[in-house]
Amino acid sequence: MKSAGKQTVLLGITGSIAAYKACELVRLYQNAGLNVKVIMTKHAQRLVGAATFRALTGNAVATRLFDDPGNPINHISLAQEADVLVIAPCTANVLNKIAHGVADDLLSTTALATTVPSVLAPAMNAAMLKNPVTQESLRVLEVAGATIVGPGKGYLACGTEDSGRMSSPEEICAATLRVLAQSKSLAGKRVLITAGPTREYLDPVRYISSPSSGKTGFALAHEAAQRGAAVVLISGPTKLLSPLGIEYVPVTTAEQMLEKASEHFDGADIAIFSAAVGDFRPVRRAEQKLKKGEDSSFTFDFSANPDILATLAARRNAARANRPYIVGFAAETEHLLQNAEAKRRAKGADLIIANDVSDPRVGFASDNNRILFVDDAGSEQTELMSKQQLAAIIFDHIQQKL
Ligand code: CTP
Secondary structure (H helix, E strand, C coil): CCCCCCCEEEEEECCCHHHHHHHHHHHHHHHCCCEEEEEECCCHHHHCCHHHHHHHHCCCCECCCCCCCCCCCHHHHHHHHCCEEEEEEECHHHHHHHHCCCCCCHHHHHHHHCCCCEEEEECCCHHHHHCHHHHHHHHHHHHCCCEECCCEEEECCCCCEEEEECCCHHHHHHHHHHHHHHHCCCCCCEEEEEECECCEEEECCEEECCCCCCHHHHHHHHHHHHCCCEEEEEECCCCCCCCCCCEEEECCCHHHHHHHHHHHHCCCCEEEECCECCCEEECCCCCCCCCCCCCCCCCCCEEECCCHHHHHHHHHHHHCCCCCEEEEEEEECCCHHHHHHHHHHHHCCCEEEEEECCCCCCCCCCCEECCEEEECCEEEECCCEEHHHHHHHHHHHHHHHC
């Protein structure tokens, strides 16, 4: 159970030479008014003694899965007591393990069992950091919602100056405080998100769709859930796993997406339409697989799909209700600002998030994006960053408007 009053940081310390810096980190957390509980891996204890952290924190230091005789499921209670899990330093071994769900000691088991936000401060040799396996793990963890702090460049224990040095305790503490401040900021709010492509079948085996991966919508759903919102994610077909702790509603066609979004729209405080909805659907779907036959060409008649955002925004405007706050996206290849503002007005959105899909670094299915916020106060451009980082910035922006 969580204790009332002070928030608790569960600090995992792993076997990097930077482990001694965790002592300073504990002090910074305490100065910020936080309670600190420490888990140490076997290797971390060879570098700094558990007694040091027991003395610094005033709490028992957990070191093994089965070392608390009164509590055989220590990893679950530790995971539930915490408000945030921080692993600093986080070695390549622990990083790669937790990215793949390996749970073979107290810290990795706790990391797998926890549902609270996590902050990871990697510390490792530069070659280990650059290894594609580690890079993939960093990406997986970030997509899963972890906040990765650093690592920076500097003097490494192996004697070189390179990337892999753990960020300073001050930076890690600041990131932790940011995560904690955000973590309850949408408590009590309901967030509706549409995501992914829609799919319109021509016959039982062929369809038209778009290459949308759904990554942006899923990252937004994850971010909203981490901030304490009740999230409904309505998504067309993607290869992504539905984030934990949200209501996931899979759909296929634009009409199904409208029907489900319509059910959840009125109760929402924020509605974000990030789906790449197909604008057209075949007038008639063939019951049986179409055969090539003699003809060298096929002709299909298409009719327009409903515009989900515009349909639901019109319902809000007609009802003159204040909520939900409506966010749309605009994928453009030219005149970004003008097209986005025109879309905002035409569709009745409060905010349009525009991106230039002609830029090869961003656009459909990429991991990064760079966006332009367009609302009644004007416009604001972000840097190029990961979709998870953008999700955080998008909610920071929206929450200022609520
Ligand atoms: N949208 C929607 N339903 C549709 C089409 C779009 O809800 N049938 C939403 C998208 O989720 C997005 C916004 O409208 O939030 C703009 O989508 P976009 O594809 O950029 O624009 P379109 O309306 O399709 O216009 P165009 O293709 O002409 O640029």
